[in-house]
Amino acid sequence: MDPIENPFAPGAGSPPPELVGRDQIIEQVRILAERVKRGRSEKSVVLTGLRGVGKTVLLNRLGSVASELEYRVVQFEGLEDKAFLAILAPQLRKLLYDLDRMAGAGDKVRRGLAALKSLLSTFKVSVGEVGIGLDINASPGVADSGELEVDLPDLMQSIGEAAVERKTAVALLIDELQYLDSEELGALIVSMHRMQQKSLPLILVAAGLPTLPALAGEAKSYSERLLSYPELGPLSREDADKAVRDPVVEREGRIRADALDEIYRHTRGYPYFIQMWGYQSWNRASRFPIELGDVKAASTVSVQELDANFFRVRFGRLIPSEKRFLRGMAELGPGPHPTGSVADVLKMRSTSLGPVRASLLRKGMIYSPAHGQLAFTVPLFDEFMRRAIPDL
Ligand SMILES: Nc1ncnc2c1ncn2[C@@H]1O[C@H](COP(=O)(O)OP(=O)(O)O)[C@@H](O)[C@H]1O
Ligand SMILES: [Mg+2]
Structure with missing residues (x-):
């Protein structure tokens, strides 16, 4: 069929034509966001799963959910070879300047900037040429102990208070969380603990490999009381079929049952592979319905594509x-x-x-x-x- 109209989207972080099987987690995060906005406490969420199960695309969707609930969304990913603060600080600077532009009186935003300035100079982190305005003085005694586990929660608290003052809430969306080292993860968990203790409107929605619950538990034994770890796995047979069939049907097409069987036999319900088989099968078929033979022909190309990209980049x-x-x-x-x-x-x-x-x-x-x-x-x-x- 026309490759230009092909709805399938194999690729890291590529939004699928239909985000199947994740309604429960979306609902969980909606409840979290609504509760925290009202000053109630709720566990933040860390999505875990293997590569290619759909953590990044779900995280992006959850970011939209938070935005719709009028959260300020701060989104970035952990990197293997970069300090967490170096990634986080410029984002928080931007957030604080955004809050500063919102209507509202009070000095909490400037205090947040002062705390950030303290932290930056204590940990010698740069947020680029511009830095923090000269009119802001670092705040002595706040976020300047040199201990990340003390200073990051101080800074986050001042950000939470600034959000309250501007009548908004903040969602921190962090992908590839497993790249944080134990100290960084510990500091983040203590920060979330502080948010909960002070009922501040800041939530964490993160994603990473299945190692995360153990890593977080080692960093802080009480992390389980603060974080919930929904696990993303392969889609059920029913959802896997839906992920292939619905986008085809929506484009006035059809796919035969034995073709769906064959796709599932190869993909075992893993989202990345579903997109790949869907994509290649669509391109192979010369007419609807997509048939078993089309999928068989598509399988050879799909395996080659995965070997050359998805698997090979890691290898x-x-x-x-x-x-x-x-x-x-x-x-x-x-x-x-x-x-x-x-x-x-x-x-x-x-x-x-x-x-x-x-x-x-x-x-x-x-x-x-x-x-x-x-x-x-x-x-x-x-x-x-x-x-x-x-x-x-
Ligand atoms: N729920 C889903 N239904 C169908 N396809 C999905 C779903 N979640 C993810 N995908 C597809 O799977 C692939 C991998 O998604 P991604 O979010 O990059 O995975 P991860 O971050 O876990 O490695 C993408 O091609 C995406 O379109
Ligand atoms: Mg990802």
Whole structure:
């Protein structure tokens, strides 16, 4: 069918034609936002899931939900090799200047800017050439202890108070949260604790890999009382079919049941793969309904595309010993697997694999779903590894 009209959208962060199966989480965040706006307490939300399950597109949708409820949305992502403050500070500066432009009397916004100025000079963080206006003086005793866990909550409190003064609320949307180190994550959690204690209108909606609940728990043992971790997984069979069928039907098309079976057989309900198979099948079909044969032909291209992009970008960042470790894991199937079994397959001792294992965890290629267990962070990665390196 006409590729220009193709509704499917395979790609990191590409909005799907229909966001299927996420209504419950959207509702949870709507309730969170409404409650916090009214000064009631509610757990903030951290979406967790493997790569390609749809965390980023859902986070974007949740940002729109917050905007519709008149939240000021501050959105950014954690980066592997950049300090959290260096990413956060310019965003907070912009937020405070936005609040400053809103109607309202009082000095809380200027106090927020003063706290930010303190924090910037204490941690030697730059927010670019412009900095914070010369007419704002850093506030002695606020956000200047040099301890991130003390200073960030101070700053966030002053921002929460500024929002109250301007009769608004703030939503902090952070993607790739797993890239924060333990101290940064701890400081963020303490900040959210402060928001709750003071009933300030600031919510956190974040997303990241399934390691996050454990990382947050290690950083602050009480994090579970502050944060809820909805897990995004593959779509149910019904939702997976809907994600393919509805966009086709909406364009006056049809797709046969056995074609949907075949798509599901390959994608197992993972959103990224659904978009890929939907996209390629649409392009292959020369007329409606889309048939089994179209999907079969599309599968070859889909696998090639995924191998060349989705899987390959991650594979390309690995050194040979890491590739070998993952290939060993892949031999055992999709996982999770005990570290000991990986060592056995590779005919090595568990202890000697320690450093490779640690660097793969750090790079976010694998995670530990339970003590002593390892799993891939990318769905169907075992199959890819066996294609990429046929012989162990
Ligand atoms: N609920 C959904 N229904 C259908 N497709 C989805 C859904 N969520 C995400 N997708 C598709 O999956 C792909 C990956 O989404 P993305 O948000 O980048 O995943 P993640 O951030 O978890 O890696 C995109 O092509 C997107 O269009
Ligand atoms: Mg993402």
